[in-house]
Amino acid sequence: SDSDSDSDSIKNKIEVRILKKRGKGGRSGGTYTSKNVPYTRTGDKGTSMLLSGERRSKDDDCFEAMGTVDELCSIVGVAHAELEATLEANERDIDNTIDYGQLTMWLVETMSRLFDIGSHVAKPKKKYEDEDEDDGEHNFTADGIGGGFDKEHILVLEEWIDVMTEKLPELGSFVLPTGGKASAQLHVARCVCRRAERRTLPLVREGVCDPNVLQYLNRLSDFLFTAARWANFCEGKEEVQYRRYFRGAKQRGVVKVNLREEKKETET
Numbered sequence: 001s002d003s004d005s006d007s008d009s010i011k012n013k014i015e016v017r018i019l020k021k022r023g024k025g026g027r028s029g030g031t032y033t034s035k036n037v038p039y040t041r042t043g044d045k046g047t048s049m050l051l052s053g054e055r056r057s058k059d060d061d062c063f064e065a066m067g068t069v070d071e072l073c074s075i076v077g078v079a080h081a082e083l084e085a086t087l088e089a090n091e092r093d094i095d096n097t098i099d100y101g102q103l104t105m106w107l108v109e110t111m112s113r114l115f116d117i118g119s120h121v122a123k124p125k126k127k128y129e130d131e132d133e134d135d136g137e138h139n140f141t142a143d144g145i146g147g148g149f150d151k152e153h154i155l156v157l158e159e160w161i162d163v164m165t166e167k168l169p170e171l172g173s174f175v176l177p178t179g180g181k182a183s184a185q186l187h188v189a190r191c192v193c194r195r196a197e198r199r200t201l202p203l204v205r206e207g208v209c210d211p212n213v214l215q216y217l218n219r220l221s222d223f224l225f226t227a228a229r230w231a232n233f234c235e236g237k238e239e240v241q242y243r244r245y246f247r248g249a250k251q252r253g254v255v256k257v258n259l260r261e262e263k264k265e266t267e268t
Contacts, residue, residue, distance in 0.1 A: 051123040051146055065121045065199040065209075072196050073114040075189040076224075080107040082182035083231065100234050103227060106160055110220065113153050117213050119146040121200070124208035140210035149212040157219045164230040169259055171229070173243035176254070179232035186228035193221040233259040 023029040025040040042048075047055045048063060056062065083104050090098045123146035140148030177187035197217040203209035232239055238256045 051119065061199070061202050061206075062121055062124055062208075065196065065203055066118050068192065068196040068199045069114055069118050069121065072189060072192045073111050073118075075185060075192055076107055076111050076114070079182050079185035079189055079227075080104060080111075082180075082185055083107070086180070086182060086235065096236075098234055100231065101163070102160075103164075103230060103234075106227075110223075113216070116146075116149060117216070120149055120213060121203065121209060122146060124203065126208070140212070142210075148210045149216060151212045151215070154212065154216050154219050157216070157223045161219075161223050161226050164226045168226075168229055168233055169257075173241045173255075174252075175225075175229065176240040176242055177228070178240045179228070179237040180235045183228045183231040183235075183237065186224050186231060190221050190224035190228065193217055193224055197221065229259070236260055 023031060023034070023037070025037055025042075027036045029035060030037040030039070043058065046058050048058050049055050050062060083100055086098060087100070087104075090096065120140075125140065142148040142150040177184055197214060200209060200214055200217060204211050204214045229239065231237075237259070239259050241255045241257055242252050243255055
């Protein structure tokens with residue numbers, strides 16, 4: 001009918017008007033806001049831009065590494081949130097005090113370093129730029145804008161590991177990823193960290209990524225493992241160890257250990 005035709009015409013005009021007003025995205029704003037929005041539509045065809053300005057396919061090694069580091073950072077954030085939630089709930093329980101030491105602060109610091117790594121990977125150095133291709137050396141400078149990664153951060157991780165390890169009972173077996181929520185999330189972070197390390201390795205081999213990044217991720221997985229044990233220790237949770245019940249056993253089994261009690265026994 002004429003009324004339906006007029007209605008469709010009006011609707012089409014409105015849609016055209018909206019499309020004309022639609023922002024370009026990013027800093028240009030969107031359809032309903034002039035503020036910076038996270039979408040730009042430039043990646044809709046499967047490519048994205050590095051900090052160097054170069055566009056590459058989203059399955060490029062750089063983006064694989066960046067995405068995995070980003071995933072790792074988010075999981076560390078979940079573990080941090082679990083620790084904070086436990087501390088908040090613990091404030092109402094005066095009979096059961098939990099003290100994680102500086103772990104929550106360390107995790108925030110770790111997330112910042114992972115952002116540093118993401119920035120560095122997003123700014124790959126040109127192969128053998130200003131260098132002799134045959135000497136195998138690649139110079140990177142930690143400058144806060146992705147030029148490299150400071151080796152000092154690796155040493156800091158080792159210090160943190162030492163601090164927690166000194167207060168934990170010595171480990172002599174494999175550990176199942178169980179216990180409190182924070183501990184379990186830290187184990188997930190450890191696994192993703194190993195994958196981030198594997199994703200970064202091709203870039204280091206190619207000479208476009210600072211080898212310090214690879215070393216940091218390798219040490220970070222050790223830190224996350226220790227932090228998972230530490231979280232269980234602080235919460236008084238049992239550690240589920242995977243070991244043989246006795247010498248000569250045909251297979252390993254599960255042994256539950258109270259870390260606090262184990263610590264006391266080793267000290268007496």
